[in-house]
Every structure is written in C-alpha cells, then in structure tokens.
Amino acid sequence: MSDTSDARATNAYWGRDGLERLILDALAAAGKNIGALTIDDLAPADQFHSGGKGATERLARLAALRPGMRVLDVGGGLGGPARTLAVQFGCHVAVVDLTESYVRAAAALTARLGLSDRVTHRIGDALALDVEAGLFDVVWTQNSGMNIADKERLYAGFARVLRPGGLLALQEPMAGPVQPVVFPVMWARDAGASFLRAPSAMRAVIETAGFHVRVWDDVTEEVPSVAPTPAHSVQRIVMGQALDAIVQAGQRNREERRILMVQAVLERRAPLASSKPADLAQSTPR
Ligand SMILES: C[S@@+](CC[C@H](N)C(=O)[O-])C[C@H]1O[C@@H](n2cnc3c(N)ncnc32)[C@H](O)[C@@H]1O
Secondary structure, three states: OOOOOOHHHHHHHHOOOOHHHHHHHHHHHOOOOHHHOOHHHHHHHHOOOOOHHHHHHHHHHHOOOOOOOEEEEEOOOOOHHHHHHHHHHOOEEEEEEOOHHHHHHHHHHHHHOOOOOOEEEEEOOOOOOOOOOOOEEEEEEEOOOOOOOOHHHHHHHHHHHEEEEEEEEEEEEEEOOOOOOOOOEOOEOOHHHOOOOOHHHHHHHHHHOOEEEEEEEEOOOOOOOOOOOOOOOHHHHHHHHHHHHHHHHHHHHHHOOOEEEEEEEEEEOOOHHHHHHHHHHHHOOO
C-alpha cells in the first residue's frame, strides 16, 4: 500500500475548472446578492456532504467547539464547514485538501467573505499531513475518507497532529449491514475507488490510533443524503448530469442499509508516560 494518496486520481475525480465562477453564477441565478454573500447564502454550494450546513452545526455542537480553538479540517473541500466553524463557533481553521481547484476556489470564497484571517486553505494529503505534531485542538473531517484505503495511517496521522486531550470530530459514510454498495456513489463510480468499513471496524481502527470515543452517533436517518439538488447545489455544480444516477443509488444504499452515516467525537488519549502523574495523584491518600 502506498504511503500517500494518488493526487492525480483525486484531482481527476473531484476537480473542476473555474469553480469559484461556477458557484457565483449559480448563486446569482438563484437570486443571491453576490456582492454581499453570507455563509448561509453559500451553504448549498460549499457544504459538500450529506446533511449540508445543518450536519456541520450538529457535529460542531457535539464536539462543543469553542472560540479560539485551533481546528485542522482535513479534506475540507470548498471550505463551507470551515467558514461555519469560524463564523458561528469562533474557531481558527486550517483547511487541507488534495484537490487543487477546490483549494483555489475555497481560498477565493473565504477572501470574498472577509475571513482570511481565521480560515486558511492549502493543498495537502490527508495521509501525509505536513503539520507540526500536537499543534491542533481539533481535527475535523466530514465525508472525506471514503477514497482512502489506509485508514490505519489516516487516523494515526490525525492523532499525531492533535495535542493530548484534543478532539477528532468526524462525519463519515460507513459500510452498512447489507452489502455490496450500489454504485455510482458521490465519491466513486465503482468499487475500485471506494473504501468503506463497518462502524465497528472503524471504531476499532480509530481507538487503536490513540483515541477514545466520547460520542458515536448513527445519523443515517437524521441526515439526508444528497437531495435536494438544485442547480446551485455543490453536488449539481460538480457532478452535473452524473448526479441523477448518484441520487438514485444513494436512496437505495440508505433505505437498504448498505451505507450508514456516522458522526462521532473522539478524544486523543494522553501518551502513557504523561498519564502517570495523574494516576499517582489519584492513588495518593488525602
Ligand atoms: C465530498 S468532499 C467533502 C468536502 C468537505 N469536507 C465538505 O464536507 O464540504 C470530499 C473531499 O475529500 C477530499 N479528499 C479526498 N481524498 C483526499 C486526501 N487523500 N487528502 C485530502 N483531501 C482528500 C476531496 O478533494 C474533496 O474535497
């Protein structure tokens, strides 16, 4: 298994030219004032995951995000979740994504909303995070790990960049009790690019990487998959005509429990050595 992701394949699948212009034109056609955009105006076009902005807010509340927290959003796409965390929760967010056209469009949208002091965007691979160890309070990732086979490496990397006690907040599609998945799905035309595991297996991998579970919610029923999909939705802008087959398969995958959606918050355990004083303190007679 390669140590890094296939950047060429990722860019070929997800990437689109001129995305900022496409988004602004679609929002203008939907009646939005492009000269005074808000995160809510942008939400249909920049929150690229099941459940849209509502799902982002749900996960942020689940993680009890607070002003001043340093968040790394891995696979942050066009930056809708990151801008929401900055504006509504007061966080400072660094977004990393492998798709270059998303990073360009995301940075332009962040600048347009005057948020560049709180949200930054750069090209980077989730499997090779170029980030100082222990730097972040939170690793945030929403619908971004589906193309990644090496989950062990992915979550070990997340643990490395978090301070002890830091949080991993995730939303991920996972394999349901009924298999196989029906294709196409949003992230793959066929099984060759889709790497889902069952919730129990995912939980085991993440725990082994150094986390313990605070909350693990199956939100399949609560979080709508891809509908509605108006012309200014990110799903329509990126997938075009291909979206119709994706929506159809998505409904089947959800109804037949072939794909589940999980939101979870996990805490990075302290390394063993630094947990000793606390253990000793607890056993000291008072
Ligand atoms: C469905 S989009 C989700 C974007 C964003 N998290 C959101 O919810 O709006 C999936 C994202 O994962 C990114 N991605 C896929 N593989 C990646 C990798 N190995 N490293 C970084 N980003 C990756 C894609 O470029 C894309 O932006």
